[in-house]
Amino acid sequence: MQNTLLVVTGPTGVGKTDVSISLASFFGTEIISCDSRQFYREIPVGTCAPSEEQLWKTRHHFVGNLSVRDYYSASLFERDVLALLGVLFKQHDLVIMAGGSGMYIDAVCHGIDDIPDVDPMIREKYVMKYREEGIEGLRAELKLLDPVHFKKVDLRNYKRIIRALEICATTGMPYSSFMKMEKRRREFRIIKTGIELPRRELFERINRRVDTMICNGLEEEARLLFDLRNLNALNTVGYKELFSYFEGKTDRETAIELIKRNTRRYAKRQMTWWARDKDIRWFNPGDLQQIIDYVTGRLAD
RNA sequence: GGUGCCAUAGCUCAGUAGGUAGAGCAACGGACUGAAAAUCCGUGUGUCCGUGGUUCGAUUCCACGUGGCACCA
Numbered sequence: 001m002q003n004t005l006l007v008v009t010g011p012t013g014v015g016k017t018d019v020s021i022s023l024a025s026f027f028g029t030e031i032i033s034c035d036s037r038q039f040y041r042e043i044p045v046g047t048c049a050p051s052e053e054q055l056w057k058t059r060h061h062f063v064g065n066l067s068v069r070d071y072y073s074a075s076l077f078e079r080d081v082l083a084l085l086g087v088l089f090k091q092h093d094l095v096i097m098a099g100g101s102g103m104y105i106d107a108v109c110h111g112i113d114d115i116p117d118v119d120p121m122i123r124e125k126y127v128m129k130y131r132e133e134g135i136e137g138l139r140a141e142l143k144l145l146d147p148v149h150f151k152k153v154d155l156r157n158y159k160r161i162i163r164a165l166e167i168c169a170t171t172g173m174p175y176s177s178f179m180k181m182e183k184r185r186r187e188f189r190i191i192k193t194g195i196e197l198p199r200r201e202l203f204e205r206i207n208r209r210v211d212t213m214i215c216n217g218l219e220e221e222a223r224l225l226f227d228l229r230n231l232n233a234l235n236t237v238g239y240k241e242l243f244s245y246f247e248g249k250t251d252r253e254t255a256i257e258l259i260k261r262n263t264r265r266y267a268k269r270q271m272t273w274w275a276r277d278k279d280i281r282w283f284n285p286g287d288l289q290q291i292i293d294y295v296t297g298r299l300a301d
Numbered sequence: 302g303g304u305g306c307c308a309u310a311g312c313u314c315a316g317u318a319g320g321u322a323g324a325g326c327a328a329c330g331g332a333c334u335g336a337a338a339a340u341c342c343g344u345g346u347g348u349c350c351g352u353g354g355u356u357c358g359a360u361u362c363c364a365c366g367u368g369g370c371a372c373c374a
Contacts, residue, residue, distance in 0.1 A: 012338070032315045036336095036337060036339085037338055046338090049344095060338080071336090072336090073335035073337095074335055075334085075335040076335075078335090100338085101334090101337065102337075103334070103335090107334075107335085113335095115334080115335070116337085118335080154332070154333080154340090154341055154342075156341060156342070157332090157340055159336065159341080160341080163334090163336085173319095181334075212364095233336090233341060235336080235338085236338050237338045238338080240338095263338080266338050267338095268330090269333095269337090269338090270330095271339090272330080272332080273332095274333060275331095
């Protein structure tokens with residue numbers, strides 16, 4: 001039997017965790033979490049990480065495996081997951097990867113180009129340049145160092161420009177020369193499923209879940225991390241709004257409303273990402289049997 | 302009961318010296334190969350409270366009605 005990676009994705013708050021644990025029980029397998037914020041062990045409440053009980057019931061990987069101080073990326077995730085799958089496929093024909101981080105899922109499913117790592121000091125240099133000269137300064141340098149990418153990149157998105165510049169500066173070669181955009185074939189079969197709900201229901205769930213997080217101690221969790229608030233891992237819905245409240249910039253009630261709104265917007269962005277992926281078969285959270293039928297049907301092919 | 306003010310987008314409000322209307326927030330759509338729960342881009346969605354009147358033409362002016370607010374009884 002061919003090894004299979006079963007992807008379970010869907011917007012935040014839709015109920016992926018429960019579905020994926022049920023599927024893991026049914027298939028007698030383990031779960032690779034693909035959620036770029038559940039990696040961080042300091043923020044379980046705000047990321048709605050699987051509970052102790054759920055973790056006990058089903059073995060999860062990549063949950064709380066990093067500190068918010070660690071650097072991580074989609075590329076590192078691709079490398080780590082492929083390595084882990086090599087081990088897991090010795091014990092399981094099917095492994096589940098569940099989560100909502102689209103770029104990380106894509107990195108595992110079809111890879112991303114090999115590009116050398118960047119010295120953090122170089123990124124810092126460009127962030128400074130952005131602060132001092134604005135986006136115009138970044139654009140001017142990119143036009144010189146990589147005119148090809150200059151024509152393609154979103155020139156109003158400073159992160160995209162900095163990314164290209166730091167590669168140019170690190171390697172001495174244009175960023176665009178590394179971008180092959182090839183889709184790598186994997187040694188295992190990939191079945192992609194998504195969990196979705198009507199927008200209205202999803203947004204109600206999200207609003208309720210934020211209230212639950214507050215009850216579960218999100219505020220206290222955020223307060224402990226206040227001094228680290230400038231770390232990228234904490235530029236996250238649920239934390240940035242509370243930091244703003246702690247700094248006196250908004251009141252508590254407004255901060256909670258903003259968490260809800262920003263989570264809704266995040267869910268919308270996730271759905272936009274997947275809209276172009278025609279390989280995903282969509283189900284409702286209650287359709288467990290349909291998902292099992294679909295997967296077993298595909299496995300029999 | 303009387304007088305005055307108000308009624309325009311989901312919300313708060315602008316505006317049209319009469320030519321079917323626009324801001325903020327919300328909402329909606331999209332991009333995205335190493336920060337991605339990040340970052341960036343785009344879009345006004347409207348019986349202008351109702352019914353008459355004046356007018357070539359009324360959301361705008363007039364009358365009445367309805368609802369809200371304030372003050373006087």
